[in-house]
Amino acid sequence: MSGRKGRSNSEEVPPIDLHGLVRELFPINRSLTGAGVRETLAILARHVQLEVREVPTGTAVLDWQVPLEWNIRSATIRALDGRCLVNFADNNLHVVGYSKPIHKEVGRAELAQHVHTLPDRTGYFADDWGFCMPDNLWRTMQDEAYRIDIDSDLSPGSLTYGELFLRGELSDEVLITAHICHPSLANDNLSGIAVAAALAMRQSRLPRRLGYRFLFIPATIGAITWLARNEGHLAKIRYGLVLTCVGDPGQFHYKRSRSGASIDSAVAHVLCHSGHPYEIVPFNPYGYDERQFCSPAFDLPMGCLMRSVHGTFPQYHTNQSYEVLATLLDLLDANWMYVRTDGRGEPQLGRRGLYRAIAGQKEAGGASQVDLLWVLNLADGKHSLLEMAERAGIPFGRLEKAVRLALDADLIREVVLD
Amino acid sequence: MSGRKGRSNSEEVPPIDLHGLVRELFPINRSLTGAGVRETLAILARHVQLEVREVPTGTAVLDWQVPLEWNIRSATIRALDGRCLVNFADNNLHVVGYSKPIHKEVGRAELAQHVHTLPDRTGYFADDWGFCMPDNLWRTMQDEAYRIDIDSDLSPGSLTYGELFLRGELSDEVLITAHICHPSLANDNLSGIAVAAALAMRQSRLPRRLGYRFLFIPATIGAITWLARNEGHLAKIRYGLVLTCVGDPGQFHYKRSRSGASIDSAVAHVLCHSGHPYEIVPFNPYGYDERQFCSPAFDLPMGCLMRSVHGTFPQYHTNQSYEVLATLLDLLDANWMYVRTDGRGEPQLGRRGLYRAIAGQKEAGGASQVDLLWVLNLADGKHSLLEMAERAGIPFGRLEKAVRLALDADLIREVVLD
């Protein structure tokens, strides 16, 4: 905590232009694996010291196997007279992820089996192909046959993900993850990637009690792969957060951890005092990668922070999410227990200059007397600073100032856990 | 659970005409002991393999003694000119239970001491006699004296009750009790007797994980007697239920067990998903035989299910109660814990045929993907299936289907308790 004295994170500006970063990442054709993922990580690596891992196709990871690598160069549907009706070059959402290569003429009835008019079609592990398009476009396509060309590869390669670890004074750590596999979905999840990268830049420049680990991984199989390779390490994770869809203007939603871990009360505390509207929802086993991290044998202390699920292009709101998360990380890094050096009665504050001699003065060194009294009363080695703040109904940051006063006056000492 | 595959208990028809059974039992003159009780049990024994127990008068049972046996043949109040004014043959509620024999002329003032114009007069352990009649009849009786005849016996004999045990695979059991002592009160408790008998018939024909024990006993002294004779056996009772007044159209009332046992959440779950209005009330130590079963040294995991207390003649509603209870027994029999064979991450559902390759398909083998994900997430050996259902907010029966899918795919296994 020492290095943070006097720093306020209210209206803190991110260390990077989040909107610019999202704009740069947007056009890249990302899928579960392949060139788009590598390109994305290469851009991030210009800003943060990311280690890029490659895990070969076929590697057994828990109950799964690393799949073939998929790359695509072009894909079209043409009328038989050559007019191009649907073109992957216009919008990389037009092709179902992991579509196998195909070059042939097909009848409309057969094509109908491969056309999806709802978004979000993916078929990573199926030997299939498909196109996505708006329903009203498909209805105008009434020819008997079409020419289909998908120039893609499905072949042994590797699964790629990025990892960044910032060592702290203690061996416990905070895990932040963002998924990188969705093509051209600005909010789901380019906003999460950008905010996580900005937080990594921020934490790298701050003194750290805890370690901070950031993962940029393809959803599901990426989380599974990372878990499989780090099973011996998981006990070090003290708090964790899956970030997703944090760029839109919707209200914050926090989905609690499976086990009711203290990350839940930390996020609730920060959201409650943020002034932004928010909602806390219970854990459920569908959703994002928390379903892997919170599977029963791991049961990590991880929740998921998101805004509304169907977002708009991120602008100002990504900065707002960054600010909330920066406050959260400061809280996690400072959330320790304290014990009074002598807890028998109140200490005499006056002779320590902590209490103006005439009663009625309210402020002393940035914290109010009431804040200081709460800290002195609950510094019993059983209440974390967050638990003190919740019991007192006082924002964490204010109690933190009172803790500093009390530490400087040797009235309390930290309970060393590590 | 294996034997139940594919069976649905929605709108299940009872294995016996409940209304007919109630009509057959109605005219019998039941009391605490005596011929009426034996006749009642003999009728039940035509449908279920009841063992009839006789416990001699004077037998010490806990703090009590088995009382004298009471039988009554006739009773009248006549005017001195011989006109019969009140006749037990018309309505067996006219005579207070355990009235001693008497044959004499009494003045109106003395008779007034023995006339009750409110129902429910019983005096099992008093050396007394009495008549019950409507207040407006008593007010027309203004003669100076009347001729009283009660042809009854109060003599050593025995207390009679019926017991039926259906062995299960495991040694734990479910205890269902109904009291049989009230004369001509169709709802309190002929409905309970009829529904318990029907449930016994049903369970006898089903495969059973648990044992099922049904008691047909006189209230209070019957419960005391059974407890005294089975003290060594009580630890086997995993769930218990006192059934009473389940024939009327009132809303369901469930009175919780003294200890807050899991029978309470099981009944609450079934009622909640039954579509019927209901109320859960806290335990109290007055009421029916739960006050014996939940006395402090026994404290059995038993609640009491009833509808409104002052019922009407049972018709359709007994069937409804049967259906709710049949669903409950199925739940109790299937309420086990499961553990993932590998709980590290989600298993790959696709290659097991549990998840259609293209996301977005909702159903697989009768259970939704969400149901299956809940089961896979909470199969940690710490959540019973009922606890899973409550946490997921999903009816037990739906999760049970997901459990079957997961068991068949070797994704989970049952935690064997016995």
Next chain:
Amino acid sequence: MSGRKGRSNSEEVPPIDLHGLVRELFPINRSLTGAGVRETLAILARHVQLEVREVPTGTAVLDWQVPLEWNIRSATIRALDGRCLVNFADNNLHVVGYSKPIHKEVGRAELAQHVHTLPDRTGYFADDWGFCMPDNLWRTMQDEAYRIDIDSDLSPGSLTYGELFLRGELSDEVLITAHICHPSLANDNLSGIAVAAALAMRQSRLPRRLGYRFLFIPATIGAITWLARNEGHLAKIRYGLVLTCVGDPGQFHYKRSRSGASIDSAVAHVLCHSGHPYEIVPFNPYGYDERQFCSPAFDLPMGCLMRSVHGTFPQYHTNQSYEVLATLLDLLDANWMYVRTDGRGEPQLGRRGLYRAIAGQKEAGGASQVDLLWVLNLADGKHSLLEMAERAGIPFGRLEKAVRLALDADLIREVVLD
């Protein structure tokens, strides 16, 4: 409990005229230390067998030291023509407590540094002086200079407090404290002093299971001093209460103990059944002496009972507070656990004369059958009588009568704790 049979405390009259006692104490000039405190204790000692303790200036008490003793004879502000503008003889609130002696002419600007126009100015540990007066008086004082005389002493002496202990059958005790340091504030805290004295008189005349300890102490430093001198004794305190401002007509406020001790539910129970409006507020570490008694290393089971903080002169309402507290002390003295001599089933009440033979009679020896059934059901050695009353939703006093019936019939026995 034996000695209390048949005594009812409804509308119990205090053993002393509370209003008269407050009137007698009102004019005395009390401060933290000195003659006023001794005079106050001497008046109390006429009614209760108080031991007066003197602790010398300079004695180390926990983190503090006993301060100099302060006495004041007179103090005035005069115009330079000799007219007396402010006189301590008129109102002893005119001088800031612990003002040092001063005799000199001061300019208005300097005087302004020493004039307070808000009440409650004290400066026990500051080397300073001051006057208090209404703002509109101060605004009329526009002379260039004034003559100031404060004839006070600040010199080594002692801190004085009163203590009274009434031994009980058991070694556990109830601690009641009232602060005695405020000058001429009738409600804060003469009402607390008077009510505590009356309770001490009352308890001295009653048989006592528990001991009762009453402290009349200067606020903060008095509590610190008593705690420092009695550290080895604190484990005996089973229940505690700080009394303050109990003379006004405001609604009762009870501030819970830090630890959530059973005194909290006892006070809540008594207030709930008192018919008076009340509010329960959570613990906080500012307020009265509970902040010392509930400091983390002591964490005594003590709450604080008060009415509105800014009260009027006490009259009838002090009696009302006395009555509530008398009921509370009776509850604390009778709040034991019981166990059934045979908890297997209900005992047969009829043959013990506890249940009229014909059902439907409601009353037996002052307690209803329902009360008796609750006692018999919850007498399991795990529920205190207060916990029984709360679970049953029945006033403590009624269950106490049922306990007496059950004890007399040898159906239950007390669980001896001491």
